[in-house]
Amino acid sequence: MTATRPNKSSIGTVKHTRDHHHVYVVYLRNPRGDGKAAYYVGMTGLTPAQRFQNHKQGIKAARVVRRFGERLVPRLYAHLNPMAYAKAQQMEGMLAESLRKRGYIVYGGH
Numbered sequence: 001m002t003a004t005r006p007n008k009s010s011i012g013t014v015k016h017t018r019d020h021h022h023v024y025v026v027y028l029r030n031p032r033g034d035g036k037a038a039y040y041v042g043m044t045g046l047t048p049a050q051r052f053q054n055h056k057q058g059i060k061a062a063r064v065v066r067r068f069g070e071r072l073v074p075r076l077y078a079h080l081n082p083m084a085y086a087k088a089q090q091m092e093g094m095l096a097e098s099l100r101k102r103g104y105i106v107y108g109g110h
Contacts, residue, residue, distance in 0.1 A: 018085075019083050019084050020045060020082050021043060021082060021083055021084065021085050021087075021088035022043065022044055022045075022046070022048050022051075022077070022083075022088065023041065023042070023043050023081065023088055023091045023092050023095055024041070024043070024048035024051060024052065024072060024077055025039050025040070025041050025073045025076040025077050025099075026039065026040040026042070026065050026070070026071070026072055027069070027070045027071050027072075027073050028040055028064060028065070028069055028070065028107065029069075029070045030068065031064050031067070031068040031105070036105060037105075038064075038068075038104065038105035038106065038107060039073070039076075039105070039106050039107070040062060040064060040065050040069065040106070040107045041092055041096040041099065041106060041107075041108045041109040042062070042065075042092065042108045042109075043089060043091070043092040045085075048072055048074070048077070048081075049072065052065075052069065055069055056069060062107065065107075076095070076099075077095065080095075092109055092110065093109055093110070095109065096108060096109020097109065
């Protein structure tokens with residue numbers, strides 16, 4: 001007789017769906033030293049807040065975010081999340097390009 005594992009969603013943890021990826025935008029304080037601010041655009045399977053914390057702690061961090069990242073800018077991305085991985089990859093590039101077209105310095109957005 002084999003033991004069965006309980007369904008994790010039945011004991012209160014969040015069950016992940018395919019649509020659990022997020023795009024996020026970080027405000028960067030003067031990364032080029034020229035007095036201008038910039039943005040970093042990324043995507044993650046974590047929440048944007050968890051991913052930003054990882055950047056600041058040096059965990060799989062983009063150097064520019066670790067050194068110059070000030071805060072998340074949810075008004076630029078919150079309405080888009082969550083989404084499937086492929087959609088998040090596409091949206092990351094589109095969001096970065098949109099910010100560049102508006103004249104902002106943008107890092108990330110691969």
